[in-house]
Amino acid sequence: MYVLFTIDCEEQTRDYSNHDTIYADRADHCSSCFEIGRRPIMNDQLSKASLSRMKELVVLSEKEQPYKLVKAPYLPTRVLDLEASCNSGLRLIITKNNLTIPQLDSYQKRYAALSYCWGSNPATTQLTTTKETLGTRLSSIPMETVPQTVADSI
Incomplete structure (x- = not known):
């Protein structure tokens, strides 16, 4: 106009x-x-503008519908810490062994779950945690080892 x-x-x-x-x-x-x-509609959902809009919508939804918890939150056995203090900023947490988790309030215990199809490639191309890699994953997970689908969601 x-x-x-x-x-x-x-x-x-x-x-x-x-x-x-x-x-x-x-x-x-x-x-x-x-x-x-x-x-x-923006073609690039991961652009700065799209991510900024998503954050605005999350803040707005939290303001209009505050997070209320009736009982203790469920946490999966393992979660990824996306704000870890390691170089990659990503590490695995075993929730029952982590000493800081019981001290967090319900709001801080929120998590998101990602469900996706691995595709036709075998599981060898996916990031898996074994007894041999568990110690390393607990301290840091290099982003270049994370499948692109997961990296995009992070």
């Missing part, structure tokens, strides 16, 4: 213009009256 306007102030006259892009949901009466389209 272009807006052109003139300001007359005493002896001076100035012309101004402004351009704004306006979007509306299809259900909104204005969208049909003024032929306003819906905001385009």
